[in-house]
Amino acid sequence: MTDLGVDGASAPAGAARADASRSWRPWRMRLAWVLAVLALLSVGLGLLARSSLPVNDAADRHFDHAWLHSRPFATNQMRIDGRPRPQVEAPEPSDTAAWRSVALPLVESRRPDLPAQAQPRPLRVWWYRVDYVVPPGVEGALALYVPRITGGAVQVIQYEQDHWRLAWDGSDRWREQWNRPVFVDLGAAPPAGSTLHLAIGLVRYDTGQHRMSRIDVGPRETLAARDSWRRALQLTAPEVGSLTFLALGLFALVYWLRRRRGQAYLLFFFSSVVWTLRSLHYFIDMPADKVAYTWFWWATNASLSWVMILIYLFAFRFDARRYPRVERALIVFVVAMSLLTMPFEWSPLSSLVQQHLVNAVVAFMVTTWLTIVAWRGGRIEFRVIVVTLWLSELLGAHDLLLIAGRVSIESVYLLPFATILVLLSFLFAVQVRYAAAIDQAERVNVGLEARLAVREAELRANHERLRLIEREQALLLERQRLMRDMHDGLGSTLMSTLVLAEQGNLEQGAVAALLRECVDDLRLVIDSLEPxxxxxxxxxxxxxxxxxxxxxxxxxxxxxxxxxxxxxxxxxxxxxxxxxxxxxxxxxxxxxxxxxxxxxxxxxxxxxxxxxxxxxxxxxxxxxxxxxxxxxxxxxxxxxxxxxxxxxxxxxxxxxxxxxxxxxxxxxxxx
Structure with a gap:
């Protein structure tokens, strides 16, 4: 670094220490980021593993098999929200011919003898029965807990005194059932050795599909804790993440309004708004109207393409180069996806799996291209954002496999947690830019201080020279004044006296008087100089x-x-x-x-x-x-x-x- 010091070696030494400190900062930031990502992944995997494992309680029964009975709906059944409510009608537990054993979790698809677009679509109800034998020492209330049931309206019934009794009715919440666990309070536990016959009913169209996870029956306190944990992961966490994302997006918008050149902040704000729209179906009740429900579901799923493209545009702003063709292609893609996925009969991408598969393919291609760009010379914040995109890709791939039935239904949707990664990458990028601005300001200040010290030294030298010049000029002016005063006063008097004395025109007394005037005039000049x-x-x-x-x-x-x-x-x-x-x-x-x-x-x-x-x-x-x-x-x-x-x-x-x-x-x- 150029030596900008002025006085001694203190300035170069300070500049060297500042350079050494700055040279370590990027490595500290990289290490901190890697550790934060590893810690986040470790905590996330631990939480998800905990949410999938059975409760460690001897009184809890984790059913991985159940008895299944399915039957068509009667035409005179009662309807709720335009859909049939399943009647509390199931075979008696002793009717072994009506029940068959199935392994849990399971995916029950449409009947193979029915076409996918069968009209009219017949309705069926599936009953999953489990038999819980109360172990010794169980006191208090019992509960039933199911991590996830998707595909239809749900009821829970209990066999008492030779008939089935409705224990819980969730058929009016069928729209939200895809991501909400089932928790049913069964009341006080019967004596040890007693058997509780429980059945979970699920009604849907024969042309559809439903999924059933494993079933837990046991003490209410134990299962309530597990249900609370599951709801926190599946409902509360997406809500908190979305609102935090939106709050930080509003902060980015305020910053952009003060500094219009920072397009990344505006794109981040739009990303937060669209992501909040995307996450609404995780934690709010769906519209009851069928048309509104259909379009709401389309908007929340189609907005994923917009979130993806906005985040990519946001990432581009952290690279020194610009790619206008790629950006235009991404915008065309997201508009086309929005049109092709609209809830019309002619829509070619009406399947949710198809939509997210296309998004995943495009995301993989763009992220791979960004990785190559970052590897060839991207800045540290750009590389961190690319790493975040890959982590988000992995989370999205997990959710796609979960939707497609390739991952256990008991898993938690992980894509909402990508907001944490995006927030961390944004904060990291802002921190890097802020640190770079601080470093630049420090370097500028060091340079300015050095130049200021040089200018001050020059000014002091110039001031000293000017003071000497002014002093010499003042002495010269005072000398000239004294010479002028003496010439005009004393000099002229002495000269006239000398001339008269030489001509003999002055007497001795007159000469003495003139000389006395000259002395007085000289004394006046001297007195005027006194302080x-x-x-x-x-x-x-x-x-x-x-x-x-x-x-x-x-x-x-x-x-x-x-x-x-x-x-x-x-x-x-x-x-x-x-x-x-x-x-x-x-x-x-x-x-x-x-x-x-x-x-x-x-x-x-x-x-x-x-x-x-x-x-x-x-x-x-x-x-x-x-x-x-x-x-x-x-x-x-x-x-x-x-x-x-x-x-x-x-x-x-x-x-x-x-x-x-x-x-x-x-x-x-x-x-």
Whole structure:
């Protein structure tokens, strides 16, 4: 990996550790997935084995043989839901000629002497009798339990006092009987050694087929636990799996609505909806209306093709390549299957075994092709989904064999449990993508942090260079200002004094006065450089210190009336020099022209956000109108304007002069 570190070796070491951690993640995820699948298969096989084994109870009798008697229905029999209800009429147990022994479980097909489409279709009832001898020590209630009876309406009868008594009537639930066990409470157990004669009646058309599993008779508590377990596997588990699948599908839909590019999530949502439709016949009551029942049964079985195709389309989205022709072919197939399996007489695929056999063949072909694609370079989540498809194929093949009678009727339909595998594969795929996104974000963050560190170092270096440049520029500007001030003030005065002295036009006293002005001007420049923290009062105090003795020597008394003022943040050295020059010029004019005895310097805070500096004398005064255009006063006004302030002069002949300098409290700082 490219070294993105900046300071030392800590960044490369951290990046190496991150790479090592990421390199182990795929193997950990693969191992976790394999272990989860193995654990799921082990638990599933254990549960199914437990559901098929007999109850380990000495009082329970597991009948694998029964006595069979079949007879046609009488024409005057009572009907329920449009179908005949079997009468409680069976031969007496002692009539050995009427009963024949059969092995359980068994599949009883149509009579060979009847055509498959015989009209009218005759009705028959099959009675399966078992004789239970109550073992010693049995107390409490007894029950009869049959894991599965399919193909017709069911009744349970018991022989008491030389006649058959109806113990349980399930003929009105014939539509749901295909996947629901029979559990009948037989009441209190008779004395030990007594024989219970029980018979299970099943009525159907002679042209049809029914199946009967083995029969258990024994203590009610023992058989109730087994019945509860069977119902949990055959009814509750498909319901919970479908609702969980649907809930996760709704979550995928919400995610897709926020991110429309993820088509896999939308396909997963449709798969969950169609699978819920497919599983309805596992746990809800069928419609009582014959037409509604026929179309409902068609919809729940035909939807299996839609579920299969949607899951395949979902799997395609986890491969980097696209197969539009295959997807279109699958869509054409599912539409054709929906049309060819409709419950019409002309439908070529009306048999349930035929429908699921065609689905199994297509599923095998597509899954085999996906396996080849995944083997040649599919991503880990795509390969896991392919493994899940194969496991689902095995579960579906088991159910197809169960429907075709090639697997024991006591087995549980396993295809509903495929939802667990699909959910796990979906969660695994989402987890892989989430982990990949996190890893990518971490790599991006590492790169960004490294680049940010480089940029910060560059910025610090640039800032340091800029600070040095600014410092040098500030020194250069200050040097240029000092040179300009000294050239314009001190330099010009010295030059004019030198010229006059060389020409002999100045006396010694005049030369001394000019030199004294030069010294004062030099001191002003120096005072403007002193740190005064933007304090105007401190600045004026330095001027008082410089000029105080000179004013006293000239016989001028100074009155100092300065109030505390807020700091002027704009008062930098150049502006401070301008303030000092204005006040110095005013005081010089007082010395030269006012003939005053007292000069007053005061400061105050005006009400309009201004700071005022007042210089007032009691001299002879002058007429402002006559000297307003003079050069000296005009320079003072210009200096005040450069400070953002204003200079005003009030004077009356014989009454002295007042000069007011208004300065702003706030002002934009000048570059």
């Amino acid at each position: 005064i923290e933007h304090d105007l009062v401190t600045l004026l105090a330095s001027l008082r210190h410089r000029l105080g003795r000179r004013l006293e020597a000239a016989g001028l008394r100074m009155q100092w009336e300065v109030d505390d003022l807020p700091p002027l943040h704009w008062l930098n050295p150049p502006d401070a020099l301008q303030v000092l020059r204005i006040v110095q010029e005013v005081l010089t004019n007082v010395l030269k022209h006012a003939a005053a005895r007292t000069v007053r310097i005061a400061t105050r805070l005006a009400g309009d956000g201004q700071v005022q500096v007042l210089v007032e004398d009691d001299g002879c005064g002058f007429d402002v109108a006559l000297v307003e255009q003079g050069r000296g006063l005009r320079h003072l006004v210009q200096r005040a304007a450069r400070l953002g302030g204003r200079l005003s002069i009030d004077s009356v002949a014989g009454r002295g002069t007042r000069v007011t300098l208004d300065l702003p409290l706030q002002r934009e700082t000048r570059a």
